[in-house]
Amino acid sequence: MEGATTNGLRPLGLKGPRADIVRELKAAGGLAAREISCQLRLSANAVRHHLKELEAAGFVGHDREHRGGGVGAPTYVYRLTSDGEALFPSRYEDAVSRLLDHVVEKEGRAAAVEVLEARYRELADELRPILVDASPAERWATVTRTLSDEGYMPEVHATTLGTHLLVEHNCPIKQVAQRFPEVCEAEARFLAEVLEAHVTREAHISSGCGACEYQVGPVPLAGPGTGPSFTDKKTRELQ
Known part of the structure; x- marks a missing residue:
């Protein structure tokens, strides 16, 4: 049961890795590129490419944040924009x-x-x-x-x-x-x-x-x- 989830809901109009990335961001609220890479088992370069395209489409935005208790340099954290949120069905x-x-x-x-x-x-x-x-x-x-x-x-x-x-x-x-x-x-x-x-x-x-x-x-x-x-x-x- 730990971590059990259902994966039926998909963002409208997207498929493949970009749909997977948007869904991960929807579930987590905000993720760094390396976290997305680990969760989806995609290369870092592939994740950055898809994030760039999703940002250009207006579905994703990013901020620089300190993670890990504020230690080290800030990292880019990606989140869905309002247009990205609207990709998910609203059941009529x-x-x-x-x-x-x-x-x-x-x-x-x-x-x-x-x-x-x-x-x-x-x-x-x-x-x-x-x-x-x-x-x-x-x-x-x-x-x-x-x-x-x-x-x-x-x-x-x-x-x-x-x-x-x-x-x-x-x-x-x-x-x-x-x-x-x-x-x-x-x-x-x-x-x-x-x-x-x-x-x-x-x-x-x-x-x-x-x-x-x-x-x-x-x-x-x-x-x-x-x-x-x-x-x-x-x-x-x-x-």
Whole structure:
């Protein structure tokens, strides 16, 4: 499970090494050329060539940064530009936004929120018979595959605490989520249900983070509220 990831989401209009480089930058947030070279097993010259072409196309930019605790000379760190971010699918976000505008106008905001929440209930209903006898590894594989199909670029890491860290590198409905933050709560409840776990959101794309991150741990064996559940780290810290 350590480092498990699904690789179905590809940047639109790119293929080959340049698509791979853009995807690595999307997942990591920022990388030096040598880091890209190691991860993709490409020569340094090939990586620099592709980065130059991606910069010329406006998909990638760079800054000089100190790495390794500030020791040594600064290095170039490459990141996606807004045009580079736009290469990743948004799951018909414009059409969804127009639909929600219509629902809000005709039936009110609560009805629009219900439409969004219903999608996660449908996903949970689809997965329930598949997961009924699934092992933990099979459960994770099924859920991450579903998230990948939905465009979230998920990655899962086992932690030393016996929990898992679920990282979603892409939000396919980012603009919708900013308008209707309730959809993020619905997603977290969906994760808690299908993973049969307690889920804590540690980072949130809609709050300006580079990814959504969830700590996924076992459900308490006893006590009030026992069962799959969700908490938000920011909300918990304010309590």
